[in-house]
Amino acid sequence: MLRREPLPLVILGGRDRQPAELPEGTTAHILSGYKGMNLQIGGEPLIAAVVRRYRSSGAFDPIWVAGPREIYGEAVAGAEVIDTDGHLAANLRATLHHLWNAGFSGALAFSSCDVLPEVDELHILLEDYHAHAPSDYWMPQIRVPEDPSLLGASQYKPRYGLKTSRSSEPVDVLPGHLVIMRPEGFRYELLFAYFEAVYVTRSTPLRRRVVIMGLRLLFYMLRKDFKTLLTGGGPGMTYECGRHGYAIARRLPREELTFEQLAYLVSRCFVRRSQRRQHPSWRGRMPLFDALSLAKDIDTEEEAQEAQEALGNLSTPGAEKP
Numbered sequence: 001m002l003r004r005e006p007l008p009l010v011i012l013g014g015r016d017r018q019p020a021e022l023p024e025g026t027t028a029h030i031l032s033g034y035k036g037m038n039l040q041i042g043g044e045p046l047i048a049a050v051v052r053r054y055r056s057s058g059a060f061d062p063i064w065v066a067g068p069r070e071i072y073g074e075a076v077a078g079a080e081v082i083d084t085d086g087h088l089a090a091n092l093r094a095t096l097h098h099l100w101n102a103g104f105s106g107a108l109a110f111s112s113c114d115v116l117p118e119v120d121e122l123h124i125l126l127e128d129y130h131a132h133a134p135s136d137y138w139m140p141q142i143r144v145p146e147d148p149s150l151l152g153a154s155q156y157k158p159r160y161g162l163k164t165s166r167s168s169e170p171v172d173v174l175p176g177h178l179v180i181m182r183p184e185g186f187r188y189e190l191l192f193a194y195f196e197a198v199y200v201t202r203s204t205p206l207r208r209r210v211v212i213m214g215l216r217l218l219f220y221m222l223r224k225d226f227k228t229l230l231t232g233g234g235p236g237m238t239y240e241c242g243r244h245g246y247a248i249a250r251r252l253p254r255e256e257l258t259f260e261q262l263a264y265l266v267s268r269c270f271v272r273r274s275q276r277r278q279h280p281s282w283r284g285r286m287p288l289f290d291a292l293s294l295a296k297d298i299d300t301e302e303e304a305q306e307a308q309e310a311l312g313n314l315s316t317p318g319a320e321k322p
Contacts, residue, residue: 004130006061007180008104009054011036011079013047013067013113014091026156028300034071036113039304041311046298047113049311051077057122060109066095067113089196096183107134107182114298115177116307121291122178128287129180136185136271137284140176141259142295150292153302157295158209161255162262164288170255171288174295182282185275190241193220194270210249218242244268259286 013036031038036047047065054060055078065076068085075081084094099108111117129138144159145151161170183191197213221238244265251257257265263284267276271284298304 004059004126006059007107007109007126009060009063009109009111010082010095010099011047011050011054011063011065011111011113012088012091012095013037013065013072013076013081014085014088023156023158028153028156028302030300031298031304034067035298036065036067037071039114039298039307045076046116047072048077050111050113050116051079053117053119054111054122055079057117057119057126059122059126064095064099065113066091087196089192092195093188093192096188100184105184107180109178109180111179112177112297115296116293116311117178118291118293121289121293125176125178125287125289125291125294128289129285132285134182134279134282135180135285136267136275136279136282137179137181139179139263139266139284139286140289140291140294141173141286142176142292143288143290144172144174145290145292151296153300153306154296156300160252162286162288163255163258166258168258173288176289176291176294177297178294182275185272185279186270187241187272190217190220191270193217207253210253214245214249217245240273241269259288262286 013034015032015034036050037045039046041049047067051063051065054063063079064082065072065079066082066084069081069083071085072081082095082098084091084098086094125140128140129135132138141162148155151157157174159172159174161172163170194213194217197216201209201212218238221241248257248262248265248269252262263286266286267284275282296303298307
């Protein structure tokens with residue numbers, strides 16, 4: 001692999017403030033609280049192992065952990081802590097404002113504190129990112145294996161179908177918990193609203209999820225355009241984002257979209273019009289990979305136990321249950 005400049009990375013280390021809604025018939029037991037600290041590997045917090053996985057890849061530096069300083073301290077395994085303790089959208093907002101105030105700009109990677117990526121898989125994914133850089137965002141999708149046993153305790157996770165071409169059969173995928181983006185080019189307040197909707201609907205079946213998310217975002221856009229009208233501006237967000245967002249909400253559950261089409265629609269919703277005009281070739285990318293370690297975040301006691309067996313010494317002292 002060619003030597004690349006490392007990417008700055010933020011690992012989101014907040015807590016699940018309310019239990020996720022599991023699919024009907026699922027008997028798994030949800031974990032909540034600060035999983036990055038509550039889950040222990042070899043006598044140290046899970047977050048320390050996550051930081052070391054990313055750092056040992058040689059692909060990320062500097063690394064920040066976004067979470068409350070009273071929980072994480074000043075640093076975790078050499079990663080600086082950005083002090084924030086809200087819901088997902090609030091933590092993202094605090095993180096970006098912290099970095100922007102420090103003069104940061106450019107590509108920024110995000111991951112979660114409850115995913116242990118395999119270094120070899122990171123290398124494969126990042127070769128694709130660098131081959132297509134610069135881009136407005138890069139969001140890998142992870143193929144669901146034909147053998148369900150490979151998912152282990154994560155078989156309950158909702159998946160969705162995307163096509164590699166308009167004439168192909170849909171491929172079942174899970175979202176990869178690593179995203180690289182250029183935040184300054186985004187409608188970031190809309191992005192915060194989106195991530196809050198993602199958090200609220202996590203583990204919700206796809207058809208119901210897109211309806212709930214769509215309504216939440218529609219109300220946000222209407223409020224935003226109304227405020228713009230009151231200050232003498234013209235509406236625009238509701239029409240552009242609503243039109244393309246509706247296409248996602250209607251076609252994604254029907255498994256009609258290709259990876260490229262979904263990436264285009266997401267760009268039209270979230271990337272600023274000025275950014276698209278200034279850098280028309282950047283666009284967004286949603287590549288398909290076989291990289292299960294990026295999709296198997298630890299949300300349940302069963303997944304934690306599975307990680308214990310795989311890694312040898314995982315325990316859950318103080319882990320909160322709903």
